[in-house]
Amino acid sequence: MAIQKEFVLRYRGSEHVRFEIPSAFCDEQIAEALTGRLLAVDGVYRVQVYRSQRKLAIRYQETVHDFTGLCKLLFQIVSELEKDALAETRPKAVQIAKQRLKNRLKNVKAFRWFGNKYDDAKETLQAAKIVGKGLTKPGKFFKDPEKMVIDFLNDMLVLFLIRLHWDHITKEWIPRPFKYRYEWMAVFYMIYLLMRSRRPKP
Incomplete structure (x- = not known):
């Protein structure tokens, strides 16, 4: 839940919430993935990520999801995106580390x-x-x-x-x-x- 704690609620209105999001989710690809996942949820009809302002705005139907249920879905999506990002970067990081070690050994x-x-x-x-x-x-x-x-x-x-x-x-x-x-x-x-x-x- 470490990354979810960085999603700070800044506004809560009738069927409208805004969150301050971490800079990692302001990346274009991650922001698009987050928007697509949220729009695929029933009852969510508008999602906007303001990358320059680090804000996430969601409009939803309270008859389908209440505020607590929406937050749970949001945190679940964020956790899945974080796992996907780590799975993609881990092989690259391991490969880079091996190449660095190989280059160091060559220089000895x-x-x-x-x-x-x-x-x-x-x-x-x-x-x-x-x-x-x-x-x-x-x-x-x-x-x-x-x-x-x-x-x-x-x-x-x-x-x-x-x-x-x-x-x-x-x-x-x-x-x-x-x-x-x-x-x-x-x-x-x-x-x-x-x-x-x-x-x-x-």
Whole structure:
């Protein structure tokens, strides 16, 4: 009954009452909903909400409702509108709170570090799945299991090194290849060793 207490009776005449209403019910949509609910009541034939003055005027037939019965209907309608408003705003408030918490966690250094490591591990795992497809070929692993394991570990090492130095490769090595010529030589030599290890034995 908290919101109903804010409806203060300012005038009571013959089949005519006026209330001072809280500012929440001066909202256009809520005022229209309140007007529609009251006009749907038998015996109520005119309802006006003066939003700028925070007033509610009701004209009704006393043969259908007396003053006490009208107030009870009014307070019931107000309570229902309050529940509907809370039901609509609660999911939005919860969603906003979750988004704020999520943004705060993102700004924490520890969570940023874990997030970056999770992304790195996810990308490496996806690359490993591509490389490891060769192991699924029937009979290939059992023919030369030692070579398959070595090849797989070599591929994993190459992927790890590429992922580790990817920012340097894209931002420094490629724009200034001569400055990082020794790094490029190491890359080419590593590729040569990798291709050499894949050659079939005579």
